[in-house]
Amino acid sequence: MEALSSAIKPTLAFPPRTARCDHKALPFRSVKNPSSNHFRNRRKIEVKAQVEKHVSTAASIDFSDPDWKSKYQKEFEARFSIPHITDVLHDAVSYPSPFSLRMRTPVSPDFAEGYPSDDEWHGYINNNDRVLLKVIHFSSPTSAGAECIDPGCTWVEQWVHRAGPRDKIYFKPEEVKAAIVTCGGLCPGLNDVIRQIVVTLEIYGVKKIVGIPFGYRGFSDSNLAEMPLSRKVVQNIHLSGGSLLGVSRGGPTISEIVDSMEERGINMLFVLGGNGTHAGANAIHEECRKRRLKVAVVGVPKTIDNDILFMDKTFGFDTAVEEAQRAIYSAYIEAHSAYRGIGIVKLMGRSSGFIAMQASLASGQIDICLIPEVPFNLHGPNGVLSHLKYLLETKGSAVVCVAEGAGQDFLQKTNATDASGNIIFGDIGVHIQQEFFKEIGFPADVKYIDPTYMIRACRANASDGILCTVLGQNAVHGAFAGYSGITIGICNTHYVYFPIPEVIAQPKVVDPNSRMWHRCLTSTGQPDFI
Ligand SMILES: Nc1ncnc2c1ncn2[C@@H]1O[C@H](COP(=O)(O)OP(=O)(O)O)[C@@H](O)[C@H]1O
Numbered sequence: 384m385e386a387l388s389s390a391i392k393p394t395l396a397f398p399p400r401t402a403r404c405d406h407k408a409l410p411f412r413s414v415k416n417p418s419s420n421h422f423r424n425r426r427k428i429e430v431k432a433q434v435e436k437h438v439s440t441a442a443s444i445d446f447s448d449p450d451w452k453s454k455y456q457k458e459f460e461a462r463f464s465i466p467h468i469t470d471v472l473h474d475a476v477s478y479p480s481p482f483s484l485r486m487r488t489p490v491s492p493d494f495a496e497g498y499p500s501d502d503e504w505h506g507y508i509n510n511n512d513r514v515l516l517k518v519i520h521f522s523s524p525t526s527a528g529a530e531c532i533d534p535g536c537t538w539v540e541q542w543v544h545r546a547g548p549r550d551k552i553y554f555k556p557e558e559v560k561a562a563i564v565t566c567g568g569l570c571p572g573l574n575d576v577i578r579q580i581v582v583t584l585e586i587y588g589v590k591k592i593v594g595i596p597f598g599y600r601g602f603s604d605s606n607l608a609e610m611p612l613s614r615k616v617v618q619n620i621h622l623s624g625g626s627l628l629g630v631s632r633g634g635p636t637i638s639e640i641v642d643s644m645e646e647r648g649i650n651m652l653f654v655l656g657g658n659g660t661h662a663g664a665n666a667i668h669e670e671c672r673k674r675r676l677k678v679a680v681v682g683v684p685k686t687i688d689n690d691i692l693f694m695d696k697t698f699g700f701d702t703a704v705e706e707a708q709r710a711i712y713s714a715y716i717e718a719h720s721a722y723r724g725i726g727i728v729k730l731m732g733r734s735s736g737f738i739a740m741q742a743s744l745a746s747g748q749i750d751i752c753l754i755p756e757v758p759f760n761l762h763g764p765n766g767v768l769s770h771l772k773y774l775l776e777t778k779g780s781a782v783v784c785v786a787e788g789a790g791q792d793f794l795q796k797t798n799a800t801d802a803s804g805n806i807i808f809g810d811i812g813v814h815i816q817q818e819f820f821k822e823i824g825f826p827a828d829v830k831y832i833d834p835t836y837m838i839r840a841c842r843a844n845a846s847d848g849i850l851c852t853v854l855g856q857n858a859v860h861g862a863f864a865g866y867s868g869i870t871i872g873i874c875n876t877h878y879v880y881f882p883i884p885e886v887i888a889q890p891k892v893v894d895p896n897s898r899m900w901h902r903c904l905t906s907t908g909q910p911d912f913i
Pocket residue numbers: 426427430566567568598599600631632633634656657658659660661662663664666685802803805
């Protein structure tokens with residue numbers, strides 16, 4: 384019998400992050416090839432160790448202990464505490480913030496001690512402000528999408544740190560050299576985030592702002608000069624897609640990066656990227672701590688796939704879903720206008736099918752949506768191909784939306800990786816097309832569309848533009864407040880700071896028991912394919 388596809392076999396890298404009954408506590412799914420080069424592996428091991436240190440303590444809870452809930456909450460508070468430069472540099476001093484909501488002109492030496500005001504209200508965030516991470520009280524583990532800690536699904540408040548400007552800052556703006564780097568693949572909104580970081584730094588009074596060209600590579604390649612940045616330089620960059628600074632995969636080791644930062648005098652680093660980039664950012668933060676450098680490393684999650692934990696969404700995702708509509712519509716028109724037409728659209732998502740699911744839901748034109756998280760058969764009476772045949776016979780055409788990581792078990796493995804160590808996947812869209820021709824006894828007109836690079840190169844839509852604005856500004860507030868090794872996300876519509884290891888412990892994936900996936904199935908009307 385044909386094996387079910389599960390795309391990426393889960394590998395248990397460390398204990399589940401919460402208790403036995405946490406239905407979301409999926410084991411780590413490795414997206415990297417462990418056989419890639421020595422330096423990359425060494426860095427990964429370092430990062431994995433940091434992540435393990437951070438999350439392993441929540442693994443076993445004794446629910447017969449009457450105090451388990453408060454112990455869990457204490458442990459949670461510790462896991463989600465955000466590192467601060469004073470954790471290591473105990474005598475680091477603070478200064479009144481020059482960033483005031485009352486006055487937003489760049490700071491002048493006259494106001495070096497902060498702007499004068501008779502008003503107490505400056506719009507600062509209190510360090511003790513918190514945001515609720517989970518807002519649904521599931522009354523039973525059988526509720527759709529339930530995330531329970533104990534068998535009784537007890538309500539346990541889980542608080543994370545609110546993002547925003549603080550009244551005290553730990554860097555004098557005139558002593559700051561800030562650098563921005565964009566890594567990984569392109570994503571709509573990169574330029575919007577760069578722009579907001581630059582303009583916010585200037586409002587604090589920072590004069591030395593540079594861009595590191597072409598990702599982490601720019602730290603080591605002597606042919607690549609850093610790019611001076613100012614409000615003037617970034618004024619209109621958000622009108623174009625891509626990244627003003629360029630992106631890349633792979634690059635130097637962590638200690639080479641930190642050596643380069645020391646040589647250049649960089650003491651604030653803003654890192655825009657996905658899981659891999661954040662693993663690197665956290666390792667840079669740890670290395671700076673080890674060297675006792677007063678440096679703030681702040682990440683801004685860039686993942687078009689929306690696969691970073693705990694966040695409502697990441698920037699670029701909304702634009703991707705919107706842009707995917709054009710490809711789906713074209714596939715639908717082609718399929719619908721052909722005699723026995725099939726349209727196949729492949730969308731991004733290595734281990735997470737969020738783009739495919741949401742794009743299918745938004746379009747209403749998809750008959751079959753296939754994602755990596757949900758196993759399916761291709762052949763056989765319950766397989767995808769039989770259903771396609773049925774659709775052609777009954778309604779004359781069909782449209783399939785498939786995430787790039789879906790059905791990888793059906794394809795020949797090559798062990799090929801990109802420069803970052805990510806496995807290069809086979810093309811599931813082409814495979815479905817080929818198998819259909821082999822299996823079905825009559826000719827069909829199949830049109831296959833892969834809009835990946837057209838989508839990634841788009842400029843951000845309005846909703847992503849706003850998200851990028853808030854994330855970029857909060858990145859700067861976090862750095863000035865003295866936090867390092869943190870990243871920013873939107874969580875239940877509020878903006879929060881997370882310690883990096885928590886958000887990259889595993890990729891966020893679509894929960895097959897969630898209401899959203901059920902809505903998608905209701906919309907497509909597809910059977911289970913198993
Ligand atoms: N585990 C890791 N530790 C340190 N750096 C990493 C790690 N994984 C990836 N990187 C680096 O982060 C950058 C981007 O990673 P990549 O996986 O390509 O994109 P993304 O950040 O979007 O996931 C690359 O320069 C890569 O070398």
